[in-house]
Amino acid sequence: MSISLPSQGPRIKEFNITPIAVVDPPLLNAAGLHAPYALRTVVELITDDNIVGISEIPGNIDIDKALERSKRLIIGQDPFQLNKIKDILQAEFGTEKPADRGFTPWDQRTVVHVFSSIEVACLDIIGKIINRPVVDLLGGRRRDAVPFSAYLFYKYEGAGGELEFGTDPNATGWAAARQASALNPEEIVTQAHAMCKEFGFKSIKLKGGVFDPRQEVDAILALHNAFGPDVPLRLDPNALWTVETSIQYGKEMEGVLEYLEDPCRGQQNMATVRKALKTPLATNMCTTSFGDIPKAIELGSEDIILSDHHFWGGLQESMKLTSVCETFGRDLSMHSNSHLGISLAAMVHLGAAIPNLRYALDTHYPWQSDEIVVGGRLKFEEGAVAVPEGPGLGVELDKVALAKLHENYLKCGLTKRDDEIEMQKVVPGWKFMATRW
Ligand SMILES: O=C([O-])[C@@H](O)[C@@H](O)[C@H](O)[C@@H](O)C(=O)[O-]
Numbered sequence: 345m346s347i348s349l350p351s352q353g354p355r356i357k358e359f360n361i362t363p364i365a366v367v368d369p370p371l372l373n374a375a376g377l378h379a380p381y382a383l384r385t386v387v388e389l390i391t392d393d394n395i396v397g398i399s400e401i402p403g404n405i406d407i408d409k410a411l412e413r414s415k416r417l418i419i420g421q422d423p424f425q426l427n428k429i430k431d432i433l434q435a436e437f438g439t440e441k442p443a444d445r446g447f448t449p450w451d452q453r454t455v456v457h458v459f460s461s462i463e464v465a466c467l468d469i470i471g472k473i474i475n476r477p478v479v480d481l482l483g484g485r486r487r488d489a490v491p492f493s494a495y496l497f498y499k500y501e502g503a504g505g506e507l508e509f510g511t512d513p514n515a516t517g518w519a520a521a522r523q524a525s526a527l528n529p530e531e532i533v534t535q536a537h538a539m540c541k542e543f544g545f546k547s548i549k550l551k552g553g554v555f556d557p558r559q560e561v562d563a564i565l566a567l568h569n570a571f572g573p574d575v576p577l578r579l580d581p582n583a584l585w586t587v588e589t590s591i592q593y594g595k596e597m598e599g600v601l602e603y604l605e606d607p608c609r610g611q612q613n614m615a616t617v618r619k620a621l622k623t624p625l626a627t628n629m630c631t632t633s634f635g636d637i638p639k640a641i642e643l644g645s646e647d648i649i650l651s652d653h654h655f656w657g658g659l660q661e662s663m664k665l666t667s668v669c670e671t672f673g674r675d676l677s678m679h680s681n682s683h684l685g686i687s688l689a690a691m692v693h694l695g696a697a698i699p700n701l702r703y704a705l706d707t708h709y710p711w712q713s714d715e716i717v718v719g720g721r722l723k724f725e726e727g728a729v730a731v732p733e734g735p736g737l738g739v740e741l742d743k744v745a746l747a748k749l750h751e752n753y754l755k756c757g758l759t760k761r762d763d764e765i766e767m768q769k770v771v772p773g774w775k776f777m778a779t780r781w
């Protein structure tokens with residue numbers, strides 16, 4: 345049966361794709377080391393009456409090529425017809441398998457990113473046309489401001505960007521702390537104090553999977569001592585631990601962590617660990633798509649799904665996930681990667697719509713200093729970001745800032761994220777391992 349669409353309605357007439365490179369400090373993780381620039385891609389959809397919708401996704405040349413390929417399909421479409429747009433993209437690209445996400449801490453699928461970028465930009469357009477914020481297109485706000493967690497990283501000394509491992513001697517406050525090394529529990533506690541002071545975060549996550557688990561657990565215990573029992577803590581070894589290691593150290597941190605994130609790899613292993621611990625388990629690695637849900641429920645692999653609209657195919661798909669979580673008694677919170685204000689605004693609209701938000705969301709935002717939205721960096725108050733004012737996402741693209749970060753992209757020569765190669769520049773021969781301890 346074919347559906348006839350209104351012949352009048354707006355049509356997308358222009359689809360711009362701009363890869364950018366954002367200054368990023370030398371942060372360490374399970375897959376190696378962050379490059380001096382984190383890559384993002386900015387999508388702009390423009391309607392025939394010149395309404396502009398924007399979105400931001402992780403940068404990767406393969407995703408950019410897929411976006412290029414989707415241009416001819418999207419131009420001429422009505423941004424309100426999101427189901428039709430989804431069907432068109434699905435017919436062109438097919439559906440990726442959950443396993444296509446790969447072993448890295450971040451998601452390596454292509455098509456989910458394409459879906460997400462087009463959907464968010466269309467929602468931005470729709471919001472502007474009907475003069476409503478995006479949160480109202482997700483069922484309306486449940487809160488006016490969305491709480492985020494501090495996100496600590498082990499790191500080498502350095503500011504990233506052109507300075508790479510060097511530092512800016514004129515930096516003060518958090519900008520100075522952000523350049524400092526953090527390679528042991530004491531330096532992690534110092535980083536936590538500086539970040540919480542600047543942004544007012546009320547909970548703290550440590551990115552693990554970098555050092556021997558003993559060192560990382562000691563850092564968590566040091567944070568517990570420094571901040572006391574009222575500041576919830578999380579540790580994320582990005583699946584590098586065995587089941588035995590996860591249970592051993594999970595038991596040691598019982599009562600200290602609010603949740604343990606992806607201690608080990610795969611739903612079956614996570615389910616075994618979950619049965620052995622009282623501490624809830626969270627994931628952005630073993631249950632990462634709707635296709636993973638049946639097994640997640642059957643095995644009981646996690647308590648909290650860390651959604652990410654860039655990986656779950658957009659904001660509306662993420663709202664669908666909230667219903668799945670409610671149905672099966674799971675909590676939902678949010679995962680992040682290095683990002684700027686367009687992604688942050690989208691996360692805030694989604695975070696404001698999620699029911700029963702018990703856990704503050706992740707954000708890498710404090711680690712970035714660049715911005716591409718008019719008015720500059722978004723503000724945190726008491727660790728939370730207010731739903732942006734204005735229709736759509738409530739943020740506008742600063743074209744001059746965008747052009748500068750596109751220049752960075754052209755100059756830096758990076759085309760996709762590869763933390764293993766970056767690490768090998770510092771530690772020759774270093775190898776990523778799917779399970780390490
Ligand atoms: O930025 C990083 O290095 C993180 O490791 C990131 O890539 C992960 O995807 C993420 O933050 C996580 O929670 O696993």
Ligand SMILES: [Mg+2]
Pocket residue numbers: 580582605606627628629679
């Ligand atoms: Mg994680």
